[in-house]
Amino acid sequence: MVVRVLFRAVIMGPPGSGKGTISDRIRKSFELKHLSSGDILRANIKAKTEIGLLMKSCIDQGQLVPDDIMTRLILAELRNLGQNSWLLDGFPRTVRQAEALDDVYNIDTVVNLNVPFETIKERLTSRWVHLSSGRVYNTTFNPPKIPGLDDITGEPLIQRNDDTPETVTKRLKAYEMQTQPVLEYYRSKGVLEVFSGTETNKIWPHVHTFLSGKLASGNHQVTGTV
Numbered sequence: 001m002v003v004r005v006l007f008r009a010v011i012m013g014p015p016g017s018g019k020g021t022i023s024d025r026i027r028k029s030f031e032l033k034h035l036s037s038g039d040i041l042r043a044n045i046k047a048k049t050e051i052g053l054l055m056k057s058c059i060d061q062g063q064l065v066p067d068d069i070m071t072r073l074i075l076a077e078l079r080n081l082g083q084n085s086w087l088l089d090g091f092p093r094t095v096r097q098a099e100a101l102d103d104v105y106n107i108d109t110v111v112n113l114n115v116p117f118e119t120i121k122e123r124l125t126s127r128w129v130h131l132s133s134g135r136v137y138n139t140t141f142n143p144p145k146i147p148g149l150d151d152i153t154g155e156p157l158i159q160r161n162d163d164t165p166e167t168v169t170k171r172l173k174a175y176e177m178q179t180q181p182v183l184e185y186y187r188s189k190g191v192l193e194v195f196s197g198t199e200t201n202k203i204w205p206h207v208h209t210f211l212s213g214k215l216a217s218g219n220h221q222v223t224g225t226v
């Protein structure tokens with residue numbers, strides 16, 4: 001008889017706070033599947049799916065995708081993950097999304113990256129991404145080995161349409177208005193853990209220690225036997 005202990009975590013923070021970068025480190029250090037709402041949307045845009053075509057202009061303008069569309073998309077992806085522990089990045093971004101997630105899953109912990117807006121702005125205009133994997137680079141912080149190419153596949157990197165200074169400003173506004181209330185929502189449930197700083201390499205060891213403690217304590221959902 002094997003008892004499977006599932007861990008369900010969310011990573012939050014304003015655009016450019018390092019969610020993707022830290023999620024990648026978490027994924028490598030702990031056995032968690034990483035699901036990024038932004039990566040899923042960009043894959044839909046690239047594949048020209050109905051959702052991708054409908055949502056492209058909304059995303060390019062720095063607005064949030066409507067809650068019902070986003071929630072359906074993410075819950076379907078989570079169902080596909082089945083009996084795996086996961087880390088959700090970029091969802092929920094509104095209280096309605098958080099409530100819809102809560103209806104189906106018990107969230108064990110929410111890691112919030114509290115990085116000042118001034119730090120973020122210059123990071124995003126020098127962000128380069130590998131679309132199909134979601135790997136992120138930065139021309140100063142973690143440049144690719146060969147400029148413009150992904151380290152693993154050698155495929156071209158792109159700059160996101162929504163990483164222009166004007167759109168970043170709109171995304172930060174959307175974050176303040178729509179996403180910050182989600183932090184209060186999780187704080188009131190007692191699952192919010194805040195990590196403040198301006199450098200990922202200084203924040204990461206604290207996140208690592210925290211998650212190691214959480215996972216070792218077994219203080220999370222035991223889903224039964226398989």
Ligand SMILES: Nc1nc2c(ncn2[C@@H]2O[C@H](COP(=O)(O)OP(=O)(O)O)[C@@H](O)[C@H]2O)c(=O)[nH]1
Binds near residue numbers: 013015018021123138
């Ligand atoms: N200068 C600098 N750039 C960073 C740091 N951490 C992450 N980045 C870069 O900042 C950009 C945003 O990080 P990302 O993980 O994509 O943030 P997300 O939007 O919250 O998922 C990327 O280009 C990263 O490579 C850091 O500590 N310093």
Ligand SMILES: Nc1ncnc2c1ncn2[C@@H]1O[C@H](COP(=O)(O)OP(=O)(O)O)[C@@H](O)[C@H]1O
Binds near residue numbers: 015016041065070094
């Ligand atoms: N949970 C969500 N709800 C609504 N829109 C979303 C959600 N996740 C992603 N998006 C859309 O995709 C864009 C890019 O998201 P993401 O890649 O997570 O950006 P970042 O991490 O830089 O904030 C958002 O600006 C928004 O338009």
